[in-house]
Amino acid sequence: MDDEVDRVLAARETELEQQLAELTKPPGEVGSISFGKRVGEGTSMAVDRLAAVSAQEHLLAMLEEVRRARRRVADGTYGTCEVCGEPIPEGRLEARPWATRCVAHS
Numbered sequence: 216m217d218d219e220v221d222r223v224l225a226a227r228e229t230e231l232e233q234q235l236a237e238l239t240k241p242p243g244e245v246g247s248i249s250f251g252k253r254v255g256e257g258t259s260m261a262v263d264r265l266a267a268v269s270a271q272e273h274l275l276a277m278l279e280e281v282r283r284a285r286r287r288v289a290d291g292t293y294g295t296c297e298v299c300g301e302p303i304p305e306g307r308l309e310a311r312p313w314a315t316r317c318v319a320h321s
Contacts, residue, residue: 296319
């Protein structure tokens with residue numbers, strides 16, 4: 216079972232790394248952003264970049280969770296809550312294989 220869990224987590228880790236690479240790749244056309252009194256191209260670009268930063272932070276946090284779960288698989292503690300030590304319900308692990316805490320401590 217641990218091998219299967221690690222394969223699922225490794226696939227998720229690769230997927231997240233690819234999403235981050237896509238998100239952080241330089242824009243095709245670099246230009247300056249200018250702000251005026253009207254909503255224009257510069258404002259739209261700035262909003263898009265802010266959204267990208269938020270998405271990047273979310274992906275980085277999830278990537279760390281996946282890597283932490285893989286370390287727990289390797290050291291034999293996968294499936295137990297890192298706070299209380301109780302088993303994490305199978306349903307939670309099926310839905311979120313990178314969970315390292317039970318529902319009560321998440």
